[in-house]
Amino acid sequence: MSRGPFAAGDRVQLTGPRARLHTITLEAGKQFHTHRGALDHDAIIGEPEGSVVTASNGDRYLALRPLLADFVMSMPRGAAIVYPKDAAQILAQADVFPGAVVVEAGVGSGALSLWLLRAIGPEGRLVSFERREEFADVARGNVAAFTGSVPPNWSVELGDLAERLPDVATPASVDRVVLDMLAPWECLDVVTEALAPGECCSATSRP
Incomplete structure (x- = not known):
């Protein structure tokens, strides 16, 4: 676990529409895809924990580092x-x-x-x-x-x-x-x- 802005290699838990959870590992230039749209990893890298980022279809995701639980x-x-x-x-x-x-x-x-x-x-x-x-x-x-x-x-x-x-x-x-x-x-x-x-x-x- 670490503090500060997200960096490449960090695990991030994304909370999206209907409180659905997705866990990804950030990589520069990569995208996270759902059936609704795509979210650039670069939109998360460099942002502080707790940021809200927007996917290509307009869906908004809360980005947090996952708890151990x-x-x-x-x-x-x-x-x-x-x-x-x-x-x-x-x-x-x-x-x-x-x-x-x-x-x-x-x-x-x-x-x-x-x-x-x-x-x-x-x-x-x-x-x-x-x-x-x-x-x-x-x-x-x-x-x-x-x-x-x-x-x-x-x-x-x-x-x-x-x-x-x-x-x-x-x-x-x-x-x-x-x-x-x-x-x-x-x-x-x-x-x-x-x-x-x-x-x-x-x-x-x-x-």
Whole structure:
């Protein structure tokens, strides 16, 4: 996220007639097309956030940078996502804090990863485990699309957390563990060893 005038490469959420939302990535010389008309990206580039721009047919669009909640609801999905209201509950119950070392499984489409990365900040570290490579690729793409690049304090490990966590995290080195998976109880032994004394684990079981 950034402030100031829109620039090429920025993601922009356009609110058009009947409150319909469209999310685009600005590119100089490009156009955004609907069945009603076209809108030049150059009409947005250089304008302040909150500007109203006009398409070729006269339709007016409010241009804003998308909120994280907006982004996760419209991003490409390889697997089901954790919805914003559920992510908020997870962050609260797990008491995820800036600078925390967090382990997550599974990464899915990266929605919860984005919320965790925001919560821990640049001083924290997130390690996400995912069994399926195609899901991991989608998650990396989604996180990079929202943040501008893959954050240096985030890594995605392919494989089963129950088998690989001891290779990634030394005993008592992890502050929080979030398990969004089919059978989180299968990971409790390795999680207990990885967590620092007094820290916590939040688990959800998918049907």
